[in-house]
Amino acid sequence: MSLIELKGVDKTYLMGETKVHALKNVQLEVDEQSFTAFVGPSGSGKTTLLNLIGCLDKPSNGSVFVNRVKVNDFSNKEAALFRGKNIGFIFQTFNLLPVLTVYENVEYPLFMVQNVPEKKRDERVMKYLDAVGMTDQKDKYPSEISGGQNQRAAVARALVTDPKLVLADEPTANLDHENAFKIIELMKQMQRDLGTTFIFSTHDPKIVKEAKIIFNLEDGKIINKEILSNGN
Amino acid sequence: MKNIYKIAIRNILRYKRRSLMTFLLIIVGVVMVIVFSGVSLSFKNMMVGQITDSMLGHLQIHKKGYLSSIDNMPLHLNINESEMNNIEKLFDNQKDEIEAYSLRIKLGAMLSNFQRTTNIRLTAVYPEMENKTCPNLISRIKNFSKEPDKFIQPGELILPENLANGMNLKVGNEVVLVATNKDGSVNGIGLEISGIIESFIGPTGRDGYIHIDDAKNLLRITENEVNEVTIRLKNINKLNRAEKSFGKELGKFVNKKGMPAFELHTWTNLSPFSTIAAIIDILIITVKIVLISIVLISILNVMMMAVYERVREIGTMSAIGTLPSKILWLFVTEGFFLGFISTVVGIIIGVLSLFFINLAEIHFSFGRMKNLLLETSIDSVELLTIFIIVMVVAIISSFQPALKASRMNPVDSLRHI
Numbered sequence A: 001m002s003l004i005e006l007k008g009v010d011k012t013y014l015m016g017e018t019k020v021h022a023l024k025n026v027q028l029e030v031d032e033q034s035f036t037a038f039v040g041p042s043g044s045g046k047t048t049l050l051n052l053i054g055c056l057d058k059p060s061n062g063s064v065f066v067n068r069v070k071v072n073d074f075s076n077k078e079a080a081l082f083r084g085k086n087i088g089f090i091f092q093t094f095n096l097l098p099v100l101t102v103y104e105n106v107e108y109p110l111f112m113v114q115n116v117p118e119k120k121r122d123e124r125v126m127k128y129l130d131a132v133g134m135t136d137q138k139d140k141y142p143s144e145i146s147g148g149q150n151q152r153a154a155v156a157r158a159l160v161t162d163p164k165l166v167l168a169d170e171p172t173a174n175l176d177h178e179n180a181f182k183i184i185e186l187m188k189q190m191q192r193d194l195g196t197t198f199i200f201s202t203h204d205p206k207i208v209k210e211a212k213i214i215f216n217l218e219d220g221k222i223i224n225k226e227i228l229s230n231g232n
Numbered sequence B: 001m002k003n004i005y006k007i008a009i010r011n012i013l014r015y016k017r018r019s020l021m022t023f024l025l026i027i028v029g030v031v032m033v034i035v036f037s038g039v040s041l042s043f044k045n046m047m048v049g050q051i052t053d054s055m056l057g058h059l060q061i062h063k064k065g066y067l068s069s070i071d072n073m074p075l076h077l078n079i080n081e082s083e084m085n086n087i088e089k090l091f092d093n094q095k096d097e098i099e100a101y102s103l104r105i106k107l108g109a110m111l112s113n114f115q116r117t118t119n120i121r122l123t124a125v126y127p128e129m130e131n132k133t134c135p136n137l138i139s140r141i142k143n144f145s146k147e148p149d150k151f152i153q154p155g156e157l158i159l160p161e162n163l164a165n166g167m168n169l170k171v172g173n174e175v176v177l178v179a180t181n182k183d184g185s186v187n188g189i190g191l192e193i194s195g196i197i198e199s200f201i202g203p204t205g206r207d208g209y210i211h212i213d214d215a216k217n218l219l220r221i222t223e224n225e226v227n228e229v230t231i232r233l234k235n236i237n238k239l240n241r242a243e244k245s246f247g248k249e250l251g252k253f254v255n256k257k258g259m260p261a262f263e264l265h266t267w268t269n270l271s272p273f274s275t276i277a278a279i280i281d282i283l284i285i286t287v288k289i290v291l292i293s294i295v296l297i298s299i300l301n302v303m304m305m306a307v308y309e310r311v312r313e314i315g316t317m318s319a320i321g322t323l324p325s326k327i328l329w330l331f332v333t334e335g336f337f338l339g340f341i342s343t344v345v346g347i348i349i350g351v352l353s354l355f356f357i358n359l360a361e362i363h364f365s366f367g368r369m370k371n372l373l374l375e376t377s378i379d380s381v382e383l384l385t386i387f388i389i390v391m392v393v394a395i396i397s398s399f400q401p402a403l404k405a406s407r408m409n410p411v412d413s414l415r416h417i
Helices: A045-051 A076-086 A102-113 A117-130 A148-157 A177-194 B002-014 B016-056 B067-072 B081-093 B126-132 B162-165 B212-218 B236-250 B273-309 B311-320 B325-361 B380-406 B408-417
Strands: A002-015 A018-031 A037-038 A061-066 A086-089 A166-167 A197-202 A214-217 A221-227 B059-062 B100-112 B117-125 B158-159 B175-180 B187-197 B206-212 B227-233 B263-264 B362-365 B368-374
Touching: A002 A045, A002 A166, A002 A197, A018 A045, A018 A197, A018 A214, A018 A221, A037 A177, A037 B100, A045 A061, A045 A086, A045 A166, A045 A197, A061 A197, A076 A086, A076 B311, A076 B325, A086 A148, A086 B002, A086 B311, A102 A117, A102 A148, A102 B002, A102 B311, A117 A148, A117 B126, A148 A166, A148 A177, A166 A177, A177 A197, B002 B325, B016 B325, B016 B380, B059 B236, B067 B100, B081 B100, B081 B227, B081 B236, B117 B126, B117 B162, B126 B263, B158 B162, B158 B175, B162 B187, B175 B212, B187 B206, B187 B212, B206 B212, B206 B236, B236 B263, B273 B311, B273 B325, B273 B380, B311 B408, B325 B380
Parallel strands: A037 A197, A037 A214, A086 A166, A166 A197, B117 B206, B158 B187
Antiparallel strands: A002 A018, A002 A061, A214 A221, B059 B227, B059 B263, B100 B117, B100 B175, B100 B227, B158 B206, B175 B187, B362 B368
């Protein structure tokens, strides 16, 4: 069953006085519990596509369905509520809040977004910190740990709300080769263990091979879809 | 909520130097307002206390038209006995507000020491009533050693210091007072100087005092007539309310022409110091406006910087699902804490400053009053007002940057470098 469905999606925005067609008539379906990659060079529309699926942006034309809900017409508040309930995010630059410890960063969506009681929060935070192997680093601030550890904490933060979907925009771009593979492996493991749908973007050919489904993008269009047997 | 406070505090501590500068600015502003208010309000209250407690009382009742011709000390505008009875009934109904009242006859007379003659303004009083209404009056009498309630007795005159010096008169000297009564006939009585009273600011500052029985004798008044009723309230802060309430009741008494029979005046209508008091109030308001500007500009500046520097963080919080209202609340809370911490510290330092000013025992002179001790104080209402002003301004000034943060497009914010 499709968790994500895009029908005839265009996205145009202005860069100065120039009109940029970031996405052109995109048709896309992503199945539930899949491990999917959007691949393409810079400017191909990967991030724009992730932003639309993540309810961070709205299409100029067409429809976006996430978990069978049309998300095009959400207000800012509705979009925030939907993201908080259904979607986890992993960013290229980790984006942990610098004033919070690793533990508090993972806890953040539970108290700021989902209003989970303190006792339940602790159980869930510890469960995911343990899952990403960051229990011993939980009291450190993001500036005190490595990039790889930052991204592990970010994975835990993305998963702690038990979202149906995790979107990761170039999650390995700021990591060395070894850590990049460790993060992808961690994401795959979480996908297997929790059944969460993962979609990530990358332009690294070695990382791409780790995905089960690959959508290749070029100039704002999906040029083909590959299903890899060595993926998930 | 606890977590929002925690994040706000940590963000304040994150930019230590900048936050410290903002704290210092607001603290200096708060201390400045407290010290200025403490000193100037104390000075004002002391002066008002001196004026009301030793001379004017808080309110005065006269016959209609008396005040406009007060310099002539008219004797045909007296309050007669039946009118006085009505006023006293009114006082009985206002017992909760009135501490005391004093009946006075004000008159002008010629004073002779058998060699020289000069004119003098006199206030004739019942000493017990006067002492209760103006309890500081006796403190102006030099070398006073009598019972306060008997500070002036029939046959005695308390002479203003200026006149005593000018005519070379001392306590124990005999003098003669000559006055014209309301019918135009002249009468004189001999009195002994029982005290010398220090002069005071104001139009009636050079008044001498005699017993009301002597005034009646001098002016050949046979009935219980007075031309001034001075009232002391239990709480001077309720002056305006008392003025309205008494004014309303007194307005019910009308003369033959159907016009109000009496006029009521507060001390502010009678003393030029009320203008100085008003200027002090304006200066305090001005200093408060300066404080508001300091808080507004410093918090607005620091919060705008904070929003600008944390665009990506705001984008991340928004992407994760933080509601715009919570992002707004988070930044407003930062502004609130900036204001709260600095105000509390500022109030503590300000109050301590007033304490040390009092310890230093600073003396000053004002007009004829010498060697006045500056006793500063600030009441809790004033401190609460300062606290509320700073907090409200802190919240208002952090609201605009917070609103900007809450309305940021997450895509643009996440792209921000």
